[in-house]
Amino acid sequence: MTDDSAPPLSEQTSEQAAARLLSWYDRNRRDLPWRAKPGEVADPYRVWLSEIMLQQTTVPAAAPYFRAFTERWPTVHALAAAPLDDLLVAWAGLGYYARARNLHACARTVVDRHGGRFPDEETALLALPGIGAYTAAAITAIAFGRKATVVDGNVERVIARMFAVTDPLPAVKPTLRRLAATRTPDQRPGDYAQAMMDLGATVCTPRKPKCMLCPWSDGCAARASGIAETLPRKLAKADKPTRRGTAFWLLNPDGAVLLRRRAERGLLGGMTEVPSTAWEETTPDAAALLAHQPIAVGWRALPGVVRHTFSHFHLELGVVTAQAGAGWHAVDGMWVPIDQLDQQALPSVMVKVVRHALAHA
Template sequence: MKPETFPVADRLLAWYDRHRRDLPWRSAPGEPADPYRVWLSEIMLQQTTVPAAAPYFCAFTERWPRVEDLAAASLDEVLVAWAGLGYYARARNLHKCARAVAEAHGGRFPDTESGLLDLPGVGAYTAAAVAAIAFDRPATVVDGNVERVVARLFAVEEPLPAVKPKLRALAATLTPRRRPGDYAQAMMDLGSGVCTPRRPKCMLCPLAEACAARAAGVADALPRKVAKADKPTRRGVAYWLTNPEGAVLLRRRAEDGLLGGMTEVPSTAWAEGAPPPESRWRGAAPAAAAWRPLPGIVRHTFSHFHLELGVVVARAGADWAAADGFWVPLDRLGDQALPSVMRKVVRHALAHV
């Protein structure tokens, strides 16, 4: 049976009622969803897995249970709480959006896709997800899980990412007007637990009868993807500078760009090619001191490049003042908005100094 003539929504909702995941941001059956919790979870889940996002979500909602509470927090507080979750522009936009909802909307999220799209940091996917899940609007919610389910249901052979508009259009033909929020979450759960990227569990799928890819024996191969180019490797040197009291020098990155607004251990520029020669990294050091390289390399991978950092250490003189940065005692490093790569630098330095 073709997907167009199969009762996709009815079958999927019946399956969801029996097998829905218990997630910290998901309301209980029959209870209305909290738009704030839905929005917060959707922002956190962008580029992040459920297991990684869940503890952050619980920490945020315990500390800031309402959108007005999050809006009243400082950006630094939000960045520190977000540290380690990655893609830090999300945290900055999260804070901007919370303030917009609190100040311009009286603490109430708009209940339509168009209204949600006017909020800072809310794109088409997030607007659709919040409209459907929080307000039961018949919005078409398409994430990676949904793309995979739809590509297999209709046996779409064209590769991602160019085929995304087609998959969204096909998904729209299936979106019901009844229980659209539950349907959106059901599609996500199906893609996460049954219609998995590898070895899909077709025998457990409530839509198996209608799946064209299963009928053709190609479910495991879809959706097809254009091969990604190899990530380049950038290299640099990080400077672990302490003062006579044992505090370490940190600085804040520019608001725009990679890791914008986050705190970091000072470093050279990150560039492709060989590591910077000693003459160059000594010349770029934040202080004229007896710098000593530590053994080993700190490695980290971003979405579009690999990074390798050497770490050098030195002690600043008592009369040296930081012109570009600030001193932080070692026991207060946990209070800083250090991204994952800088936490690695800190661990590496502390392990060798």
């Protein structure tokens, strides 16, 4: 509920409006595993780790990964010292695996160049691997209490509605950031940033916003115009293309399966995979299967296909299986016992391939 003793939001200064939001936050803040308790000093490592995980990932999905990471690697020194493969295995399922590689590179940079202490200014943070404008601002504000304008998807929605910005995303992002900066206070910038995120996540939601509970509702231009639920507007997305390929489920005489590592750069870089053809618009023909097969052997097609969606395309993979005979020792890749596959850095699409093969082979 809004504070009836306070003047309307439209008549308040930005500092008064911020105080109103912070009062709401003090009563309604979410209890998140990476968030410092009231009165505690935020740990820059935990703030950074959570912000990297939350890129393209929801809070419920990120929370168990955050707990597992901080139990296994409680400090940036511990994470920097960990083998990259261990980190990739722990990351599997979170997607966007370049984040995991950048996470490791950033930890090592913080240890090697900054003595294990994160820089406390946005410009220095931006120089670290995997840290962009949003993450740098979030760390600056939340971990170090310095004034910084933190704008994620939740904040964009709040600002678009407060100012009734009807131009569509993504082109309007600079405008939303500029408007957000006009409200960023000098006091408690970290709490303010988290308050804005909580407001967007729990009250100013994409559908059916709870305007009666919003501390800023009396100054919301979109609510006054009856268009709050339509904002922010977005350009229609183009249909995603579908790519197709074939995965080779190859077992050796010992019952181990052949895996290989993808190239370090590019999609799923550095991750472990079941060998496959290239992923292209057309279904692989016999010539493509011969060109990409890891060993010349008789392959049997398994029923059904594995489907997965990436950010820019859909993927359909057929799976063929075979038993390797003579010469299997020389096959390029690594042979992994089936009961040890969970120790490999398999991305989600490859986990689906494994499950499909085990179910149908």
